[in-house]
Amino acid sequence: xSTTNPMHSxxxxxxxxxxxxxRTLWVxxxxxxxxxxxxxxxYITGSMAxxxxxxxxxxxxGALGIAAAAYAFARKxxxxxxxxxxxxxxxxxxxxxxxLILGLISLGIGIExxxxxxxxxxxxFGTATLIAVIGLVVNIASALLLAGGAGHAxxxxxxxxxxxxxxxxxxxxxxxxxxxxxYVHVLADAVTSVLAIVALLAGQYLGxxxxxxxxxxxxxxxxxxxxxxxxxxxxSVLLDRTDEHVAEEIRELLDPSGPLQITDLHVWRVxxxxxxxxxxxxxxxxxxxxxxRAALQPVHEVTHLTVEYRVA
Numbered sequence: 494x495s496t497t498n499p500m501h502s503x504x505x506x507x508x509x510x511x512x513x514x515x516r517t518l519w520v521x522x523x524x525x526x527x528x529x530x531x532x533x534x535x536y537i538t539g540s541m542a543x544x545x546x547x548x549x550x551x552x553x554x555g556a557l558g559i560a561a562a563a564y565a566f567a568r569k570x571x572x573x574x575x576x577x578x579x580x581x582x583x584x585x586x587x588x589x590x591x592x593l594i595l596g597l598i599s600l601g602i603g604i605e606x607x608x609x610x611x612x613x614x615x616x617x618f619g620t621a622t623l624i625a626v627i628g629l630v631v632n633i634a635s636a637l638l639l640a641g642g643a644g645h646a647x648x649x650x651x652x653x654x655x656x657x658x659x660x661x662x663x664x665x666x667x668x669x670x671x672x673x674x675x676y677v678h679v680l681a682d683a684v685t686s687v688l689a690i691v692a693l694l695a696g697q698y699l700g701x702x703x704x705x706x707x708x709x710x711x712x713x714x715x716x717x718x719x720x721x722x723x724x725x726x727x728x729s730v731l732l733d734r735t736d737e738h739v740a741e742e743i744r745e746l747l748d749p750s751g752p753l754q755i756t757d758l759h760v761w762r763v764x765x766x767x768x769x770x771x772x773x774x775x776x777x778x779x780x781x782x783x784x785x786r787a788a789l790q791p792v793h794e795v796t797h798l799t800v801e802y803r804v805a
Contacts, residue, residue, distance in 0.1 A: 514564035520635040556594040560675040563587030581764025584671030585730040591674035592724040599716035606709030618697035632683035669765040733761040767796040
């Protein structure tokens, strides 16, 4: 029979959660200011290019807003017992949504660029270049803000029950996919700004008007690749894909040729720096769940360990 401690915590938010949330919020504010500036300048100058880029920034502001909202939701509900393994994966959900938006943005850029390649439009090179440079500066500032959001390890321990034991060793370093999604959006904007500057300067001084849509296509491909990679990584977390590295470490510690036999094993990610594991083991009456838990102490990546021991 097992017992449960009502105070048992399932807070698997990353050690840098609050710091990353603040960084993301600042980037959202910077993006919104740039967006409003571009749209206002577009209306004042009558430039469709500025208006288009302003609304393009609006989509990024929305995606970054999703990241900021995910941080806030995860923190607010971190102690909510309705979430069986806490809210550590809310950031991955936000990252997946952002990846979808990024993919749609790349598709839109690609279609528009192809259309302009065959039907060139008049470009206000001077004004567009100035705005692109300002946008690049904002993106660099945003990237520097987000780049400092490295995770830090922290630890806490808890165990309870007989037959079923839960252990919380230490949080291992992990990647915050929510912060990563915000960073990818900023990088995508930076890449499009650099490509735009190169194309606009070439168009103004060399007459290479065709280079602008061509650079747009290149940028769309690069952004689409980032979006796809981010989507794959976040989807694997949301679908509880097995962490093979940690699972293999558990198998090695519980040597299959020894007295203990693993009958079932599940290892998955429950937060940026947290892994959960359920290990079902059978062996002789000389062993217990406590012995198995002790044997798995070196697996520091696992922050929530459930051991089921059965006498063979």
